[in-house]
Amino acid sequence: MAKSFVQEFTKGLWTEIPPFRLVLGLCPTLALTKSLENGVGMGVAFTFVLILSNILISMLRNVIPKQVRLSCYIIVIATFVTIVELLMQAYAFPLYQKLGIFIPLIVVNCIVLGRAEAFAAKNGVIPSIADALGMGIGYTLALGTLAAFREIFGAGTLTFPFINYSIHNVLGSSYKPFTFLVEAPGAFVCLGLMLCVMNMLGKK
């Protein structure tokens, strides 16, 4: 129980990194990893919701009656998702359009609800923040890696998030993009192979 802040934080980065170790929240992982920009954008929005919902739920954990806890969590999460939606419409509209219905769908992302139920409902505010930060950054890293791989080999480009900068022809102008990777089947196969690599590396 008495794990340090650092331990709670780092478990999200390697031993329990979503979506590779905890196979949850696959839909955005598959749909939004066509380009690095989308992957990281989704990761950041997700981290924001996760941190705020974890804070509020761990603060309210003694107030919420056990029988209706899931509905309470969903309302808390939905509120923060609405906030993110409005913020993104105001400050990052192009990204908001690219992510489309996957922003409101953070509500039903199993990881957010899973962390609320498995962690925030049982721990204090400080460990919950550490847990959310670790999980959020881990998720962003995972999406970023998968997205960068698919974009470089599938389209031959690399777009950086938030700064409007992209490199064309990362692998030289003679490289013929392997378009399979940016299509739907490529998403499934890439994620499967990524899981395989993670299993080979093992839990350390």
Place this chain on the structure above:
Amino acid sequence: MGDYFLLAISCIFVNNILLAQYLGNCPFLGVSKKMETATGMATAVIFVLVLAGAITWALSHYILKPFDLEYLQTLSFILVIASLVSFVELFLKKSIPALYSGLGIFLPLITTNCAVMGVCLINIKEEYNFLETLVSSFTYPAGFGLALVLYAGLRERILLARVPKPLQDTAIGLVGAGMMSLAFMAFKGMA
């Protein structure tokens, strides 16, 4: 009539919710290990989604839009879906126990199935009218069921194969789903 038929074909095959729109993948991998659970989940999703699609459409067009409350869309839709699922659960338990014993364990899982919420949002985003909403709310989950049942059959066969250790379970499942998605891509030329 022809338009609705085209919409139905496009929802089942061309824009298959699982394999082309990437929604509802958690239950797709979770319940596809056995054929019975796959068919149970598919029926439960069809049942809930037809109701949820109709109710959220009415909510959006008669309450949210006239009162300029569209920013509450996410919050109100998830509330409708969550309460609808509990309501359906209670109703089935009381009046149709046979159906309840078949679908019972899948119903709570549907609240967090992003296919349900996703289709409700797509209906609004594509500005479907009420009949189109009904068609899409029935055929999207039908496509979900089709993919799920086909995939469950595939997975039962994978169990018999010798898979390298790091690839076992979910990893090979995803690669298999990728191959199925490749097959469904062939429908893309149709619409």
